[in-house]
Amino acid sequence: MREKRTKTSGHQHKKRFGQNFLNNPKIIDRIVAAIRPMSEQHLVEIGPGEAALTEPLLQVVRKLDIIEIDNDLIGPLTKRFGNMKAFNLHHHDALTFDYATLVENEEKPTAALRIVGNLPYNISSPLLFHLLEYSALIEDMHFMLQKEVVERMTASPGVKAYGRLSVMMQYACQAEYLFTVGPENFTPPPKVDSAIVRLVPYRSKPFQAKDDKTFADLVKQAFSQKRKTLRNNLKGWLTAEQIEACGIAPSDRAESIDIEGFVKLANFYQETL
Numbered sequence: 078m079r080e081k082r083t084k085t086s087g088h089q090h091k092k093r094f095g096q097n098f099l100n101n102p103k104i105i106d107r108i109v110a111a112i113r114p115m116s117e118q119h120l121v122e123i124g125p126g127e128a129a130l131t132e133p134l135l136q137v138v139r140k141l142d143i144i145e146i147d148n149d150l151i152g153p154l155t156k157r158f159g160n161m162k163a164f165n166l167h168h169h170d171a172l173t174f175d176y177a178t179l180v181e182n183e184e185k186p187t188a189a190l191r192i193v194g195n196l197p198y199n200i201s202s203p204l205l206f207h208l209l210e211y212s213a214l215i216e217d218m219h220f221m222l223q224k225e226v227v228e229r230m231t232a233s234p235g236v237k238a239y240g241r242l243s244v245m246m247q248y249a250c251q252a253e254y255l256f257t258v259g260p261e262n263f264t265p266p267p268k269v270d271s272a273i274v275r276l277v278p279y280r281s282k283p284f285q286a287k288d289d290k291t292f293a294d295l296v297k298q299a300f301s302q303k304r305k306t307l308r309n310n311l312k313g314w315l316t317a318e319q320i321e322a323c324g325i326a327p328s329d330r331a332e333s334i335d336i337e338g339f340v341k342l343a344n345f346y347q348e349t350l
């Protein structure tokens with residue numbers, strides 16, 4: 078099947094790479110202002126496209142590593158910015174990129190990278206989970222995502238949008254919904270509203286599970302069937318008595334449990350292994 082393309086400024090927009098390019102200078106300014114790039118900082122941009130964010134960032138920061146998958150964008154980006162000292166382009170898939178290589182030769186390897194991007198929405202969840210593996214090296218992240226995804230990432234227990242993504246993001250990061258961006262600010266316009274999120278990985282988590290993998294597995298299991306109670310979803314993991322011993326009602330649903338509650342459940346389960 079032929080790929081759906083829209084032609085505008087010379088580049089063929091590729092749907093498969095989620096290419097919706099920002100076209101409104103006011104919104105671009107607002108995003109850059111939210112990022113607040115500083116001259117001594119090391120930024121990483123995922124998916125530069127036609128450089129709507131890249132250009133203003135390059136003017137400020139010490140170093141900008143850029144990760145772009147589309148071969149057709151590599152030449153134009155290199156031609157335009159190749160002579161700038163801060164510019165460092167990686168033709169790579171952001172989903173499999175090893176972000177640790179970016180700080181290998183830096184003197185201060187901890188909490189240094191500031192990651193930004195107007196992300197391809199079709200890969201946003203796996204990309205966020207991939208980036209969380211590098212959270213020790215990341216100072217903060219600013220992303221444009223589908224509005225509903227940002228609502229899920231920042232939701233509190235008890236609201237409809239609260240789910241596995243909320244728990245996993247908020248376990249590792251402070252997550253803040255910054256502002257909404259309508260489809261008219263992109264070429265071509267996407268079918269959905271977008272929003273900007275700020276994620277700041279905790280240096281020391283407010284609630285620390287004994288084992289992160291067990292925590293992730295338990296959270297996934299607890300949300301496996303949304304309508305079911307914890308007693309049902311955690312069958313074979315924890316008994317009703319064990320759930321109660323964590324101070325949680327077995328008749329509750331996962332959507333009402335906060336991060337602290339999930340950490341208690343995961344730690345109790347860990348003890349039983």
Ligand code: SAM
Pocket residue numbers: 094095096097098099100123124125126127128129130144145146147150169170171172194195196197198200
């Ligand atoms: N930053 C530009 C802007 O705001 O106008 C472009 C944003 S566009 C929504 C997403 C960009 O991510 C495109 O340039 C696309 O080619 C790139 N992209 C898509 N999938 C990618 C991947 N797996 N790894 C790296 N870049 C990717």
